Amino acid sequence: MIDTNLVVGICLLLPLLGAFLVLIFGSRPNVRETSTLLIGGLTFWHVWGLLHHVREGVRPRLELLEIVPGLQLAFEVEPLGLLFALVASFLWIVTTLYAIGYMRGHHEENQTRFFFFFAIAIAGAMGVAFSANLFTLFAFYEVLTLCTFPLVTHHQTDEARKAGRVYLGILLTTSVVFQLLAIIWIWQLAGTVNFTEGGILAGTGSNGVLSVILVLFVFGVGKAAIMPFHRWLPAAMVAPTPVSALLHAVAVVKAGVFTVLKVAVYVFGIDLLSTLAATTWLAWIAAATIILGSLIAFQKDNLKARLAYSTISQLSYIVLGALLANEWGVIGGGMHIAMHAFGKITLFFAAGAVLVAAHEKDISRMHGLGRTMPITFGAFFLGSLSIIGLPPAGGSWSKWFLGMGTLEAGQVGLLAVLMLSSLLGLYYLLEVPVKAFFFRPTNDADRGKGIKEAPLPSLIAIGITALATVGFFFWPDLWHELMTMVVSGAAQ
Amino acid sequence: MTHHLPVLLVVVPLVAAPIAALVNRPRISWAVAVVATLWTLYAALGLLSETMAVGAIHYELGGWVAPYGIEYVVDPVNAWVMVIVALIGALVTPYARRSVEHEISEDRIPLFYAAFILCLTGLLGIAITGDVFNVFVFLEISSLSAYALIALGNDRRALMASFRYLIMGSVGATFIVIGIGLMYVMTGTLNMADLANRLPEVASSRTIPVAFTFLTVGITLKLALFPLHAWLPNAYAYAPSAVTAFIASTATKVAVYLLLRFFFTVFGAAFSFDIMQLDLILIPLALIGIVTMSLVAIYQKNVKRLLAYSSIAQIGYMVLGISLASVLGLTAGILHLFNHALMKGALFMSMGCVMYRVGSVRLERMSGLGRSMPWTMAAFVVGGLSLIGVPLTVGFISKWYLVQAALEQGMWPVACVVLIGSLLALMYIWKVVEVAYFRECDPELGISEAPFSLLAPTWVLVLCNLYFGINASGGVDIATRAAEVLLGVLS
Numbered sequence: 001m002i003d004t005n006l007v008v009g010i011c012l013l014l015p016l017l018g019a020f021l022v023l024i025f026g027s028r029p030n031v032r033e034t035s036t037l038l039i040g041g042l043t044f045w046h047v048w049g050l051l052h053h054v055r056e057g058v059r060p061r062l063e064l065l066e067i068v069p070g071l072q073l074a075f076e077v078e079p080l081g082l083l084f085a086l087v088a089s090f091l092w093i094v095t096t097l098y099a100i101g102y103m104r105g106h107h108e109e110n111q112t113r114f115f116f117f118f119a120i121a122i123a124g125a126m127g128v129a130f131s132a133n134l135f136t137l138f139a140f141y142e143v144l145t146l147c148t149f150p151l152v153t154h155h156q157t158d159e160a161r162k163a164g165r166v167y168l169g170i171l172l173t174t175s176v177v178f179q180l181l182a183i184i185w186i187w188q189l190a191g192t193v194n195f196t197e198g199g200i201l202a203g204t205g206s207n208g209v210l211s212v213i214l215v216l217f218v219f220g221v222g223k224a225a226i227m228p229f230h231r232w233l234p235a236a237m238v239a240p241t242p243v244s245a246l247l248h249a250v251a252v253v254k255a256g257v258f259t260v261l262k263v264a265v266y267v268f269g270i271d272l273l274s275t276l277a278a279t280t281w282l283a284w285i286a287a288a289t290i291i292l293g294s295l296i297a298f299q300k301d302n303l304k305a306r307l308a309y310s311t312i313s314q315l316s317y318i319v320l321g322a323l324l325a326n327e328w329g330v331i332g333g334g335m336h337i338a339m340h341a342f343g344k345i346t347l348f349f350a351a352g353a354v355l356v357a358a359h360e361k362d363i364s365r366m367h368g369l370g371r372t373m374p375i376t377f378g379a380f381f382l383g384s385l386s387i388i389g390l391p392p393a394g395g396s397w398s399k400w401f402l403g404m405g406t407l408e409a410g411q412v413g414l415l416a417v418l419m420l421s422s423l424l425g426l427y428y429l430l431e432v433p434v435k436a437f438f439f440r441p442t443n444d445a446d447r448g449k450g451i452k453e454a455p456l457p458s459l460i461a462i463g464i465t466a467l468a469t470v471g472f473f474f475w476p477d478l479w480h481e482l483m484t485m486v487v488s489g490a491a492q
Numbered sequence: 493m494t495h496h497l498p499v500l501l502v503v504v505p506l507v508a509a510p511i512a513a514l515v516n517r518p519r520i521s522w523a524v525a526v527v528a529t530l531w532t533l534y535a536a537l538g539l540l541s542e543t544m545a546v547g548a549i550h551y552e553l554g555g556w557v558a559p560y561g562i563e564y565v566v567d568p569v570n571a572w573v574m575v576i577v578a579l580i581g582a583l584v585t586p587y588a589r590r591s592v593e594h595e596i597s598e599d600r601i602p603l604f605y606a607a608f609i610l611c612l613t614g615l616l617g618i619a620i621t622g623d624v625f626n627v628f629v630f631l632e633i634s635s636l637s638a639y640a641l642i643a644l645g646n647d648r649r650a651l652m653a654s655f656r657y658l659i660m661g662s663v664g665a666t667f668i669v670i671g672i673g674l675m676y677v678m679t680g681t682l683n684m685a686d687l688a689n690r691l692p693e694v695a696s697s698r699t700i701p702v703a704f705t706f707l708t709v710g711i712t713l714k715l716a717l718f719p720l721h722a723w724l725p726n727a728y729a730y731a732p733s734a735v736t737a738f739i740a741s742t743a744t745k746v747a748v749y750l751l752l753r754f755f756f757t758v759f760g761a762a763f764s765f766d767i768m769q770l771d772l773i774l775i776p777l778a779l780i781g782i783v784t785m786s787l788v789a790i791y792q793k794n795v796k797r798l799l800a801y802s803s804i805a806q807i808g809y810m811v812l813g814i815s816l817a818s819v820l821g822l823t824a825g826i827l828h829l830f831n832h833a834l835m836k837g838a839l840f841m842s843m844g845c846v847m848y849r850v851g852s853v854r855l856e857r858m859s860g861l862g863r864s865m866p867w868t869m870a871a872f873v874v875g876g877l878s879l880i881g882v883p884l885t886v887g888f889i890s891k892w893y894l895v896q897a898a899l900e901q902g903m904w905p906v907a908c909v910v911l912i913g914s915l916l917a918l919m920y921i922w923k924v925v926e927v928a929y930f931r932e933c934d935p936e937l938g939i940s941e942a943p944f945s946l947l948a949p950t951w952v953l954v955l956c957n958l959y960f961g962i963n964a965s966g967g968v969d970i971a972t973r974a975a976e977v978l979l980g981v982l983s
Contacts, residue, residue: 065962065963066965067889067961067962067963067964067965068889068892068893068964068965068968069965069968069969071892073962135883138883139883139884142882142883143883143884146877146882153930156929156930158930160930161926161930164926165922165926168918168922169918172880172915172918173915176880176881176911176914176915177908177911177912177914177915180891180895180911181895181904181907181908181911184892184895184896184899184907185899187896188896188899188900
């Protein structure tokens with residue numbers, strides 16, 4: 001029996017090992033991808049193994065070293081981090097499977113580099129998930145930013161270069177100027193940056209100072225894409241689709257909203273948060289992002305761009321959940337990390353499949369494609385349901401809890417925002433499968449010929465995530481249980 | 493022999509320099525330099541560990557009792573600076589062999605090594621001596637040899653750059669010696685500890701504030717604090733690559749050390765900051781320097797010049813930390829001495845590799861180097877990330893303490909400027925990265941990776957950037973001790 005504390009280290013090291021295997025087997029694609037899949041499976045298996053301990057109330061802890069006196073590079077597994085780690089490690093396997101089909105089917109170059117940085121990004125996500133203090137979280141947050149840069153700019157074109165600038169510019173600016181300032185400020189006030197149940201900031205500063213820190217955090221976590229710091233997400237759309245999946249579902253944006261939730265629960269603490277002056281109007285900024293994101297998505301004809309704005313809107317649901325500062329909101333926000341991840345990855349997989357199989361990017365040119373690609377668009381339909389929050393898909397649960405949270409907080413206006421955004425989502429997401437299934441194909445002479453479903457590995461991946469979104473409607477217990485542990489621990 | 497370590501630290505390279513010139517064979521001169529620099533590293537590390545264990549070490553030259561004779565004093569402050577100088581020296585010398593063969597004509601190589609060792613001697617001497625006139629002597633040794641080293645650059649503009657540095661450097665040195673002279677007139681002593689004891693009696697006179705002012709201007713000119721930085725960009729840009737790597741990482745650091753020594757040990761923090769209110773002038777200058785020089789760096793086409801402007805901005809960080817005059821601020825400044833030496837060393841050395849293969853470090857000549865020189869450019873990227881202050885690199889540690897020190901005194905706008913400086917650094921570093929990785933290289937040029945003897949020292953520094961960014965406790969310990977010594981918290 002291995003020491004549980006060591007398992008934490010294994011979960012961090014396995015993706016790194018995977019990265020080096022990718023380098024070693026770079027010239028033999030089949031071995032390279034098999035090794036990534038195997039390592040992905042092993043990683044997930046180990047993370048899953050931690051679940052058992054966390055249920056029993058154990059908090060496996062690994063202290064690597066002390067960077068400077070009092071500031072440790074340390075990891076601790078608690079339910080919220082475990083939730084994120086489970087999502088990220090599982091979707092890594094699925095995305096790898098998908099990428100095998102996509103990257104080969106699309107004849108992408110530099111695939112070894114792609115799989116290498118992908119694995120490093122997963123290691124970064126694991127570090128974020130298991131971080132025991134703000135410093136460790138910040139370090140891995142930046143690792144994640146930097147190692148996804150080569151992925152976003154994969155094509156190395158001029159367009160990719162510009163997108164990379166926006167990507168790195170916004171993410172580093174917000175994190176270095178706002179987030180780091182907030183972290184050092186907290187260190188100054190509280191003398192610690194460790195995540196503690198119930199928070200560490202209560203009684204350390206005036207309401208005004210703590211409000212400023214909260215504002216610095218909410219805007220400083222650029223990965224949560226709160227407007228006006230959302231531009232990097234649409235810009236990053238130039239990347240290959242598996243990268244978009246990584247950004248939107250597996251690691252990057254999830255690391256952002258995870259950070260917001262984690263800070264809300266373990267640094268501020270729900271009780272303190274609900275008393276701060278800034279909380280309410282930040283919640284309204286999140287609400288504004290929800291509506292504006294949906295409205296912009298509404299106007300986009302490019303499918304990936306539409307999905308990107310949909311993500312911006314959905315991320316603010318989670319931020320809003322944190323800022324509602326009550327148990328319902330936190331539970332809903334946390335569950336939405338998982339639900340949105342599975343739903344959105346399905347949508348991106350489907351969008352990529354259409355690109356590979358039919359070479360189409362625009363929704364207006366997808367009329368009738370559903371007849372030749374039924375599995376892809378069927379999966380798109382299920383994924384959409386989950387994002388909108390309709391049964392029988394998992395998203396309905398997280399939205400339910402978020403709605404309860406707004407009522408608990410006495411903010412009926414916010415509830416209306418959630419409903420309105422769902423209505424918009426209903427239109428802009430379901431438009432795609434509806435047009436694909438029920439509209440006549442456009443009359444291009446050559447179109448429609450020779451188009452068939454995406455490559456098999458990609459199709460399997462799409463199937464897995466689409467079925468999962470439905471599965472989570474009937475069995476949301478795992479996510480709910482983890483989040484209940486988070487709030488009950490925090491309330492102690 | 494360990495008893496004589498303080499003097500041997502300086503004497504061994506001082507003797508090695510004429511030997512390197514006299515043997516007059518490039519390879520043997522180089523070997524002499526290697527031995528001399530390795531010795532200084534060994535001695536500096538020995539002194540650091542000893543002073544950390546037992547406190548200040550006093551060594552009386554020729555047995556003449558201080559304050560009559562010249563005294564060498566080693567405490568955590570200067571031991572730290574000597575380690576920086578010796579470490580960079582020991583890494584640049586192996587690097588220099590092929591780089592210098594490439595950039596300097598063969599008959600001048602032995603003289604190059606002689607000047608190089610002399611420069612090292614001078615810098616170590618400034619750090620170790622406890623006598624203010626001795627400081628001036630070593631300052632001249634290091635400066636004169638530095639002028640010669642810069643003039644050896646194969647670009648014709650190197651001569652003009654060296655001449656300009658000579659003029660400005662001499663003005664600075666003259667100001668310093670005037671300051672020293674005025675102090676001597678008032679107190680009759682040149683020993684630093686003795687001066688510290690006697691100055692308070694005469695501090696109310698007009699002469700001492702004048703001496704203080706002369707020293708301030710002279711030293712800030714030597715350390716290239718904005719706006720006295722004009723000599724630096726061209727000197728760094730056109731000097732031979734190995735010289736730039738060495739001088740950029742050491743010469744300004746030693747000048748910062750002088751600032752620390754004079755303002756804290758000799759005059760005392762109370763006089764410098766409460767009476768003379770040095771912080772009122774230094775903090776704004778440091779902040780303006782950080783912002784403007786970073787902005788200027790963004791527009792440079794020559795990467796060595798770009799890094800030179802970045803150095804001036806980085807000096808702003810050190811001066812800022814020092815001017816906060818708190819334990820935390822001094823710790824940040826002193827840490828950044830070391831950290832900046834590591835990152836600028838790595839960056840300039842990687843540019844030396846580019847110079848070796850491409851023959852130029854102009855941006856437009858660096859297209860596609862990410863592919864043709866992967867190790868060199870990877871070194872540049874990591875060094876650059878460290879400069880920006882990404883976590884798990886040394887640059888982050890500096891920033892962490894500096895921002896903390898600013899917030900401690902409630903100066904949050906200062907903290908913001910420090911962080912915005914990081915973003916400006918991102919902009920000029922990324923400009924180079926984009927050219928190297930996003931433009932196609934011309935395959936006909938046949939550019940290949942730099943030779944191992946250039947890459948190995950570069951990567952040692954790069955790995956130091958990572959190692960001391962992950963395990964910074966040791967460095968923070970020493971820097972905190974040094975800060976406490978300077979502020980007199982310990983004694």
